[in-house]
Amino acid sequence: MTWHMAxxxxxxLLIGSFVNVLIHRLPRMIMGEHAxxxxxxxxxxxxxxxxxxxxxxxxxxxxNLPLVSFVWLKGRCNFCSHAIGLQYPVIELMTGFIWLLCTxxxxxxxxGFCWAGFATVLLALSVIDWQTxxxxxxxxxxxxxxxxxASALDWLPLPLHQSVWGAVFGxxxxxxxxxxxxxxxxxxxxxxxxxxxxxxxxxxxxPLALLPVVMLASLxxxxxxxxxxxxxxxxxxxxxxxGPFLAVAGGCVAVIGIDVVALWMGW
Numbered sequence: 309m310t311w312h313m314a315x316x317x318x319x320x321l322l323i324g325s326f327v328n329v330l331i332h333r334l335p336r337m338i339m340g341e342h343a344x345x346x347x348x349x350x351x352x353x354x355x356x357x358x359x360x361x362x363x364x365x366x367x368x369x370x371x372n373l374p375l376v377s378f379v380w381l382k383g384r385c386n387f388c389s390h391a392i393g394l395q396y397p398v399i400e401l402m403t404g405f406i407w408l409l410c411t412x413x414x415x416x417x418x419x420g421f422c423w424a425g426f427a428t429v430l431l432a433l434s435v436i437d438w439q440t441x442x443x444x445x446x447x448x449x450x451x452x453x454x455x456x457x458a459s460a461l462d463w464l465p466l467p468l469h470q471s472v473w474g475a476v477f478g479x480x481x482x483x484x485x486x487x488x489x490x491x492x493x494x495x496x497x498x499x500x501x502x503x504x505x506x507x508x509x510x511x512x513x514x515p516l517a518l519l520p521v522v523m524l525a526s527l528x529x530x531x532x533x534x535x536x537x538x539x540x541x542x543x544x545x546x547x548x549x550x551g552p553f554l555a556v557a558g559g560c561v562a563v564i565g566i567d568v569v570a571l572w573m574g575w
Contacts, residue, residue: 324403443501455511474510
């Protein structure tokens with residue numbers, strides 16, 4: 309591994325540590341559950357400092373190093389010996405590899421870093437949605453604006469007008485489907501977070517990518533839903549979050565390229 313690959317991977321690990329903070333704290337900030345955690349009145353992404361969720365002891369710097377601390381502490385809190393969830397090192401590793409692969413695929417340049425940020429936000433949204441059925445506006449709207457800005461600055465090979473129309477059609481298409489479904493059945497099929505997520509994907513990938521993204525997400529979501537049902541692991545309400553499948557489909561289309569996808573679909 310060359311020095312720049314090691315540097316990018318290390319940067320990804322650090323960002324992955326922050327992704328863990330987003331996954332843990334952002335839903336609690338939205339739902340107000342932080343009021344039950346400790347006595348601190350302030351609760352955001354910066355405060356309180358990192359601590360053990362079991363004994364509430366603040367972590368020292370060496371106990372909060374991405375991946376290294378988990379291995380050094382053998383997966384347990386240094387104070388109360390409570391097991392540290394595997395999610396933390398897994399997310400850090402995944403983010404490290406995301407940054408490594410994106411800069412390898414698109415280059416160690418503005419485009420590579422843009423796509424690494426894009427994929428990192430999708431990872432955070434996927435885990436949050438799967439765990440809580442929430443797609444926070446802070447991330448979905450950031451995805452939209454990030455795509456528009458990257459396009460405007462020519463960091464993406466996507467003209468600004470296509471980025472704008474991708475965001476517009478992404479939101480409007482899912483909104484129309486959900487509105488029609490609710491009108492016919494009287495039930496809510498999906499939340500507004502899914503509309504905003506597809507708008508974000510459209511801002512990065514353009515309007516032509518929306519159809520293959522939705523088709524791939526729908527197919528994979530249906531397969532996973534059936535597997536969960538037959539293995540009796542489906543949620544009590546039968547709901548399967550759509551966000552993770554949109555995110556994975558968007559990531560696949562980004563890597564493959566809309567030109568290749570269009571060729572496969574016979575456009």
